[in-house]
Amino acid sequence: MSENRIKYMESRFFVGREREKSLFIDFLSQEYPYDKILNIYGTGGIGKSFLLDEYRRLAESRHVPFLLIDSNDFLHTPQGLCEKLNTLLQASPAGEITQHPVEDCLKKLNKMADVTRIIVAIDTYEELGELDWWLRESFIPHSGDNILFIISGRHALQGSWLASPVWRSLVKPVPVDPFDTAACTSYAERFGIVDEAILRRLYAFTLGHPLTLSLTVGLSLEELFAEKNDDQREDLFRELTYRWLREVPDESLSELVEAASLVRNFDQELLEAMIGESVTGASFRRLTDLSFIRPGKGGYRIHALLRTTLSEEIRARTPKRFKQLRHRSIAYYHREIVTPSSEGNMTDTIANLIFGLEDSVLLSTFLEDTPQGEYEYETVHADNLHLAEQHIQDVMQAEADYERSYFNPQTGQQHQMDIPAQHDRIAFGNLEPVKLITFGPDTVRMIKNHEGATIGLAIFIPIHRDSLSYLQVQPVSRHFFNTLDPEQLEEYRTSPDQPAGRFIYHVDLRKDDSIAARAALMRLLISLLLKPGMLAFSSPLPYHQEITRRMGFNQVEGATHYDFGEHIPSPTFMLDIRGERHRAYFDRWVQNAGLSLAPKLPDHLFGFTAKEREVAMLVLSIDSIAEIANKLNVTQAAIKKHLGRIYKKAGVARKSQLLKKLMEL
Structure with missing residues (x-):
């Protein structure tokens, strides 16, 4: 099969992304002073690599050299990156190590840039680690004005890229979002899928996620959407989960991801209530920095496809833990609703409670994710x-x-x-x-x-x-x-x-x-x-x-x-x-979900006095010290003293740990 035919077929299956293509064409043809870096970012499977391939085709059609490298294809050192570029530049044979690869690379690039514009594109940028500093502080500043860069990864450039007004002015951000319904339909039609009912279900199933879409159209859609057929859906979601969870480096972060997958929206306080222990600000930031988690009006939200897979996997692997996490989230939302604070969006809180109740009709009707945002x-x-x-x-x-x-x-x-x-x-x-x-x-x-x-x-x-x-x-x-x-x-x-x-x-x-x-x-x-x-x-x-x-x-x-x-x-x-x-x-x-709203604490639990037992009971259903004090007609200082003695007798240090102990009784 000829190379031209392969390129034609790849181009044929590239759909949508008109905005992103237009930005790249403008990037190619811009006049000085201009953006130096096009920063493409989006979650796993969103189509960044396919977009880079399309950029390469667009550049080559305009006779602009396009040097595309993936961070997985070279050692993450200045020498390793430049050796890879030297190979593409044919400055040295593949595998041959020169004495001065960095100098040779910059010299060759800058010489070419005297006569033509050049694009250097780096994919999977998030895995470069400390090489990010060298690229920003050394390599890119020493490249000629006619050398432009594309940096593609799961995250937008952050840190020092944003701290410097110079770099902010040189970087053009290009977020890559899910397909809209038109692009999803256009892609499916290339595979002969034209039935409107199937197209609607296909979009609802994939939420416009390109990798999910590409994996799905190769299957028997009638079988995939059959109510009793879970195997194909599980295999498909498992592939997506594997790709996404490669971002999660350790077990502690994995536990937070799993808890987040059981709720519609989450914040730090909810996760603490669910896992029964404190979550540090640093840990929460690591969680929300993951590419498959996005902020919204009602808190943070994990990508719906990953949420579906993980929640079902937790239910099957650890059913008791699944039930415990789910019940704690429902109890948390119930407390928020019946004892509302002045802050927070109560409409979202009720929607989150409905999500936890797992009613199929209500879930499918009201609580689907909204990739296009809110009206x-x-x-x-x-x-x-x-x-x-x-x-x-x-x-x-x-x-x-x-x-x-x-x-x-x-x-x-x-x-x-x-x-x-x-x-x-x-x-x-x-x-x-x-x-x-x-x-x-x-x-x-x-x-x-x-x-x-x-x-x-x-x-x-x-x-x-x-x-x-x-x-x-x-x-x-x-x-x-x-x-x-x-x-x-x-x-x-x-x-x-x-x-x-x-x-x-x-x-x-x-x-x-x-x-x-x-x-x-x-x-x-x-x-x-x-x-x-x-x-x-x-x-x-x-x-x-x-x-x-x-x-x-x-x-x-x-x-x-x-x-x-x-x-x-x-x-x-x-x-x-x-x-x-x-x-x-x-x-x-809440009672229909299997939770008891008025737990009975055993007499003489932890040696509590009658008043301490009463305060402990209220802690289960009321979140605010002020509200507990008001209910018992005492001062907040008195409640804090009671809580101090309760924590000591129960062998805990904070309220979240006490809640965990009491809810496990």
Whole structure:
């Protein structure tokens, strides 16, 4: 097979990366003064090496020499690197060692650079170690202006590269992200995969990760996605895990990675609660420096594909430890919800708790990762009402039915929701947007994508004295309120600034089937659980009904209606989390996961006094010393004294160790 044919085939299977290719072409043709270094970085399997190969093809097509070396192919010394470059420059035969390889290399490079631009590309840069210092302080400064460098690795250049304003001005960062849906589809089509349902599942399964995609398209996708077929998925994930975990150097860091793989988001305090011991700042930084871990609004997050593999492997290898880590994470989130602090995003905390409960339907519907980032919301008011009305008009004019597929890569399960066009038309046709926005600031919200386009609407009507008469006569909502007696109705006649609850009237995402859009809707729905109140919802769609039941709603007797069609029953569901029911609701979630919320400490445990035993009990469910002091009507100093004696009697030095001992009883 000819070299040209191989290059053609490699180029044919290169898809996407238009932004990265454009940056490189600009890099090649830039005028002085210019960027000296193009820094490519991204997690394992993201396609950095394939991108470098494409860069080489682009450079050679413009007659620009492209010297590509991998850090695994030479000794990590100045002499070793330059000997490798000398071989590529044909300055010395392969394997021959010259007396002055560094000087010879720079001399040859600079001589070539007098007549042409040259690219020196170093792949797997993170493994060079101390050679990084020599390249920055000696080799690159002595290279001519016409010699440009590409540094490719799992991490962006850091440390001294950032500390110096000179180097910052010379380095162009190029993060390499997962494929979007278009690139994923384009790649699959080259293998003859054109079925839309399969393409959607393929993207949901791979999350646009190029290596996962390339491994997956060579398999029988029908078999791979079969619910009972775990073997192929396990083999595939095992290959990815092997590549990623090569970054993890020791057992202590591996334990933190495993704990992080069992939760959706994590921070240092959560990991301490899970493993039952303190985590130093240095250890946590080493963890978050791993390329497969990314920061987000709700803490740090491990890559979803690695998280899936590791969690299942821990479950199979050490089931007791898996259960313990999972239960501790659930208990931590429960404490955060029922005794919230002024800091933290409670919507994320509830989402994290749902993740720990491992409900397949809720996981696949709401909690998929969002590689494209998060969408935003915009409250509808008089000034932007026309945008919401235009969106409603667009949806009502749509004639085609549509579907939404939800795929759980961990189990291989797919859940599908079919939505008739008439469903949205009837829901929107019954509404008066100009009336709705008078009931409260967040009654109607638009969901916006990154370009600022409206891709969905969420209509949650607050229940109070001004909206109650409207809800009592409005199609869909009236049936619930007609089941209430006068005394019950009176409970809902609250002031508009303190609504008794919300009627979830309609949610619409017809225009966008992306994971990011779905996650945006998830955050809105979960936000309704933050405050005590009554929530009601009615839908003819079986999948909506299933989700509602799994969220703990109860069907309301006598409130089923046929407003969406003569032969289409629409039951109504209600969740009452007013007052003390709010905590009881989250207590039920935790109890359903198999945890006991009120552990009984044995009498005379560790020789505790009655008061010390009471404080120890509260430590299990309340995180703040101030809150414990307030509950017992004593000072914080008194609680600290009690804790000091408790730690001493229990043989521990800190709260995390005490929690570990008490939770293991």
